[in-house]
Amino acid sequence: MLLQTIFLILLLTLLFIFSKKITSNIYNLIYLLSSSQKLAVGVLAWILLPGTIIHEISHFLIASILRVPTGEISVFPKFDKESREVKTGHVMLGKSDPIRRTIIGLAPLIIGISLIYLIGKIIIPTTSELFNNLSQLNNISPILLLTTNYLLLIISVTMFSSKKDLERLIIAAPITLVAAISLHLVGIRISLAENLTNKIAPILTAVNFYLLVTTTVNFLVLLILGFFLSAGLGIFRPKQS
Numbered sequence: 001m002l003l004q005t006i007f008l009i010l011l012l013t014l015l016f017i018f019s020k021k022i023t024s025n026i027y028n029l030i031y032l033l034s035s036s037q038k039l040a041v042g043v044l045a046w047i048l049l050p051g052t053i054i055h056e057i058s059h060f061l062i063a064s065i066l067r068v069p070t071g072e073i074s075v076f077p078k079f080d081k082e083s084r085e086v087k088t089g090h091v092m093l094g095k096s097d098p099i100r101r102t103i104i105g106l107a108p109l110i111i112g113i114s115l116i117y118l119i120g121k122i123i124i125p126t127t128s129e130l131f132n133n134l135s136q137l138n139n140i141s142p143i144l145l146l147t148t149n150y151l152l153l154i155i156s157v158t159m160f161s162s163k164k165d166l167e168r169l170i171i172a173a174p175i176t177l178v179a180a181i182s183l184h185l186v187g188i189r190i191s192l193a194e195n196l197t198n199k200i201a202p203i204l205t206a207v208n209f210y211l212l213v214t215t216t217v218n219f220l221v222l223l224i225l226g227f228f229l230s231a232g233l234g235i236f237r238p239k240q241s
Contacts, residue, residue, distance in 0.1 A: 004201070004204045004205055004208055005204070007208050008204065008207065008208055008211070011208060011211040011212060011215055012109075012211070014215050014218075015156050015160075015211070015214065015215055015218060016160050018156075018157075018215070018218040018219065018222055019156060019157040019158075019160055019218070021222055022153075022157055022218065022221060022222055022225065023044065023048070023157060025222065025225040025226065025229055026043075026044050026047060026225060027040050027041070027044050028040075028229060029225060029228055029229050029232060030043045030044065032229070032232045032233065033232060047154075048154060048157065048158055049075065050151070050154050050155075051154035051155050051157060051158030051159070052075045052158050053075050054108070054111065054112070054115070054155060054158065054159075055108040055112075055158045055159065056073055056074070056075055056090070056091050056108075058107040058108040058110075058111040058112075059091040059093075059104055059105075059107055059108065060073060060091050061107070062103060062104050062107035063091065063093055063104050066096070066100045066103065066104065068093055068094055068096040068100055068101075068104060069093070069094030069095075070091055070092065070093060070094070071091075071092030071093070071094070072091075072092045073090075073091050073092075074090050074091075105161045106161060108158070108159045108160070108161060109159050109160060109161060111159070112155050112156065112158070112159025112160075113159070113207060113211070115151075115155050116152060116155055116156065116207075116210050116211060116214055117203075117206065117207050117210055119148060119151055119152065119155075119210070120206070120209070120210030120213065121206065121210075123144065123148050124148070124210060124213060149217050152213065152214040152217050153214075153217050153218060153221055155214075156214045156215075156217075156218060157218070
């Protein structure tokens with residue numbers, strides 16, 4: 001289970017890096033072709049819209065469950081000129097303690113991983129199933145395959161929390177760490193029962209498999225975007241005499 005946990009962290013790290021690159025490359029490609037920042041942001045907004053809606057609804061739902069006041073909800077991303085990154089929508093939150101604010105900030109990641117798991121469980125055959133019956137590949141509808149890849153891409157690209165979402169983590173993380181160390185020093189050990197561990201392990205393995213599929217989709221999309229961006233730069237960049 002430890003190896004699966006490490007693998008999970010590795011996959012999430014790769015997806016985080018890819019998500020930033022993909023959104024920036026989509027924006028840069030549209031801007032290169034149109035020379036319009038407004039059009040580039042608009043096209044990107046519509047491409048990411050389903051994922052952005054899921055992201056902001058995740059914040060809203062968890063905030064409501066934790067009884068944190070909410071305000072205006074925005075689902076359209078904006079381009080930050082200073083950081084050269086595309087910022088997703090936002091949910092206005094009222095005052096809350098660092099723990100609840102951190103949980104709300106992590107909500108899109110938790111729900112995003114859960115949705116990827118559900119999509120994979122319902123649609124994507126496992127490796128063993130494919131090896132046992134290779135004819136399954138021919139039975140997959142191209143439309144279903146395209147839709148699945150799009151959903152995996154959009155959910156994974158938009159599920160990561162922004163710096164603002166996790167601003168209270170700076171406070172919550174040390175508090176949690178100090179509490180854990182204190183419990184350890186006084187002799188209190190928190191461990192999962194073997195029965196519970198046996199139930200979690202296969203789920204974690206399945207999550208990692210579907211995240212690996214998602215990471216592969218992201219990587220291929222990133223390669224395609226990089227190719228078209230390089231080609232576009234070669235065509236539209238003024239030649240130096």
